Amino acid sequence: MADGYARLTHKPQAVIVHVDVGTQGLGAAVHNASAGRAPVLVFAGISPITQDGELRGSRTEFIHWIQDVPDQKQIVAQYCRYAAELKTGVNVKQMVNRALQFARSAPTGPVYLCGSREVMEMEIEPYEIRQADWEPVELGGLPSAAVRKIAEALAGAEEPLLITGYGGRDHAVPGRLVELADTVRGLRVMDTGGSDMCFPADHPGWLGLRYGIEEAIRTADVIVVLDCDVPWISTQCRPREDARIFHIDVDPLKQVMPLFYIQAQHRYRADALTSVEQVLALLKSGEGFKAQLAGEARDKKWAALQESYKKRLEAIAVRSQPLENGDFGTSHLCAKLKDLCPQDTLWAIEAVTNTFFVHDSLQPTIPGSWINCGGGGLGWSGGGALGMKLASEYEAQQRGEKGKFVVQIVGDGTFLFSVPGSVYWISRRYNIPVLTIVLNNKGTWKNSLPLNSFDSGLTLPQAGTPPASPCCWSTPTASAPTRPMRISTSRSTPSLTTLASRRPPPEVISLPPVSTRRPTWRGCSRRPSRPSKGGRRPSWTAKSRWAARCPAEMSVYNAGVLVKCRRRCIKSKC
Ligand SMILES: Cc1ncc(C[n+]2csc(CCOP(=O)(O)OP(=O)(O)O)c2C)c(N)n1
Numbered sequence: 001m002a003d004g005y006a007r008l009t010h011k012p013q014a015v016i017v018h019v020d021v022g023t024q025g026l027g028a029a030v031h032n033a034s035a036g037r038a039p040v041l042v043f044a045g046i047s048p049i050t051q052d053g054e055l056r057g058s059r060t061e062f063i064h065w066i067q068d069v070p071d072q073k074q075i076v077a078q079y080c081r082y083a084a085e086l087k088t089g090v091n092v093k094q095m096v097n098r099a100l101q102f103a104r105s106a107p108t109g110p111v112y113l114c115g116s117r118e119v120m121e122m123e124i125e126p127y128e129i130r131q132a133d134w135e136p137v138e139l140g141g142l143p144s145a146a147v148r149k150i151a152e153a154l155a156g157a158e159e160p161l162l163i164t165g166y167g168g169r170d171h172a173v174p175g176r177l178v179e180l181a182d183t184v185r186g187l188r189v190m191d192t193g194g195s196d197m198c199f200p201a202d203h204p205g206w207l208g209l210r211y212g213i214e215e216a217i218r219t220a221d222v223i224v225v226l227d228c229d230v231p232w233i234s235t236q237c238r239p240r241e242d243a244r245i246f247h248i249d250v251d252p253l254k255q256v257m258p259l260f261y262i263q264a265q266h267r268y269r270a271d272a273l274t275s276v277e278q279v280l281a282l283l284k285s286g287e288g289f290k291a292q293l294a295g296e297a298r299d300k301k302w303a304a305l306q307e308s309y310k311k312r313l314e315a316i317a318v319r320s321q322p323l324e325n326g327d328f329g330t331s332h333l334c335a336k337l338k339d340l341c342p343q344d345t346l347w348a349i350e351a352v353t354n355t356f357f358v359h360d361s362l363q364p365t366i367p368g369s370w371i372n373c374g375g376g377g378l379g380w381s382g383g384g385a386l387g388m389k390l391a392s393e394y395e396a397q398q399r400g401e402k403g404k405f406v407v408q409i410v411g412d413g414t415f416l417f418s419v420p421g422s423v424y425w426i427s428r429r430y431n432i433p434v435l436t437i438v439l440n441n442k443g444t445w446k447n448s449l450p451l452n453s454f455d456s457g458l459t460l461p462q463a464g465t466p467p468a469s470p471c472c473w474s475t476p477t478a479s480a481p482t483r484p485m486r487i488s489t490s491r492s493t494p495s496l497t498t499l500a501s502r503r504p505p506p507e508v509i510s511l512p513p514v515s516t517r518r519p520t521w522r523g524c525s526r527r528p529s530r531p532s533k534g535g536r537r538p539s540w541t542a543k544s545r546w547a548a549r550c551p552a553e554m555s556v557y558n559a560g561v562l563v564k565c566r567r568r569c570i571k572s573k574c
């Protein structure tokens with residue numbers, strides 16, 4: 001959730017986990033936050049460092065020995081921009097600010113702090129620091145010679161191409177790229193969609209989202225790689241030997257990747273927005289580039305681009321048709337979703353082998369509206385979608401507006417990785433409604449959707465393979481309980497329509513402010529009588545009986561650790 005919130009808003013989020021085990025429980029989430037450049041501060045305690053009461057906070061529990069490990073931060077350090085132990089309380093504000101400075105400086109990402117109970121319980125004199133001194137590092141633009149070189153190369157190129165992956169994290173970048181593509185008519189933009197929508201689908205230069213395999217990479221004579229981790233996969237698709245390649249990136253060396261290189265002749269550590277604006281300003285200044293950027297030859301290029309764009313859209317439209325027997329695949333489903341969902345829907349995508357189809361059909365155009373997991377740790381999108389919805393509602397509320405509709409699109413295997421039990425519990429408990437679409441191809445990389453004519457570089461299904469059976473979950477809202485819905489043929493799309501039509505009226509999806517009340521039995525007028533006596537923990541049987549007797553349909557979760565009643569009261573100890 002923290003990751004989804006941070007990606008959408010760029011505001012760092014805090015996560016607290018329990019010592020070494022909680023840190024391990026983060027699992028792939030830290031990988032995803034790192035690859036997806038999500039600024040998240042994780043804090044964990046460390047087992048007490050004294051055992052005879054030498055300091056306040058000394059060991060008092062059996063588990064304090066068991067959870068003591070040689071270097072707890074190393075569990076996640078290699079995924080973090082910064083990982084440190086708080087060794088004293090006296091400079092804790094500086095340490096937290098230092099961690100946040102790393103998290104918020106490009107490339108943004110997760111940071112980790114841990115500290116023993118003695119440090120947490122240390123008494124310190126209250127003190128203040130000047131918060132204004134802790135802003136993140138500001139990245140510069142391109143050297144002026146580089147701006148000229150890039151502008152000249154783009155203006156003189158036969159087939160210019162720009163490849164990007166994270167450019168859209170700064171929501172101003174897609175608009176600037178459109179301006180660049182309108183200025184250098186003929187420029188095409190390929191989005192590797194690491195996690196952000198970088199270039200809108202309604203521009204003729206749009207090549208869609210591709211993972212490093214695309215014909216334009218093979219044929220382009222000038223390529224600008226802009227904030228991108230994997231512009232192409234050279235064993236499958238590589239640029240021409242004589243292509244002029246410029247690499248502009250916040251991290252052109254890819255410092256956390258042991259193996260990374262591309263055959264760029266020029267590389268720069270620079271901010272994407274500043275760089276694009278610099279190149280644009282030069283291209284538009286004076287008469288210098290006018291002859292190259294206007295005239296008959298340029299008009300022809302522009303017409304050819306429009307034509308190829310039209311063909312691209314037509315091919316997508318053909319793929320989006322259901323089969324004659326009513327079976328359909330991801331493309332049709334997503335085309336329907338695009339029609340049915342509000343135009344400014346936020347998409348949380350973890351569609352694995354279906355990602356291109358989803359992107360092709362949804363054709364996102366609004367900066368920040370498409371967030372793809374970005375990393376490779378399956379299971380991101382459940383929490384990610386909740387975080388996006390929470391962020392959207394909360395941030396909108398601050399402006400007196402309403403949040404946006406959030407849709408999670410997820411593979412069937414990945415859905416299970418996302419710990420749906422927790423996701424829907426949180427969704428219901430805190431009233432965070434999202435729509436989940438499960439792309440159920442009954443497995444992975446196989447038995448897939450009835451799509452067979454798409455050159456994506458993936459192992460693709462053959463014609464006639466069993467159809468997809470997508471499944472939708474609308475998470476609970478005030479008036480609509482969670483309910484799964486299976487859609488197996490295009491004739492079932494009325495159910496999709498019904499589903500989406502539940503979105504309005506607005507009260508169905510409007511998110512009441514998240515309750516800040518501490519969970520307590522007090523909120524429940526039907527408090528059940530406690531079966532245990534004298535402060536003893538109730539036995540499991542007693543707990544079950546307790547649950548069974550609860551007139552408010554109490555349910556018991558996690559072997560009795562969490563007892564919850566449907567009337568929203570909750571007690572986390574029994
Ligand atoms: C945590 C984790 N475990 C395993 C993998 C390896 N892996 C990559 S794709 C995949 C299957 C995904 O299945 P599904 O969500 O059904 O997507 P599909 O392949 O059908 O598109 C697996 C297990 C991974 N990326 N992350």
Ligand SMILES: [Mg+2]
Nearest residue numbers: 412441443444
């Ligand atoms: Mg699958």
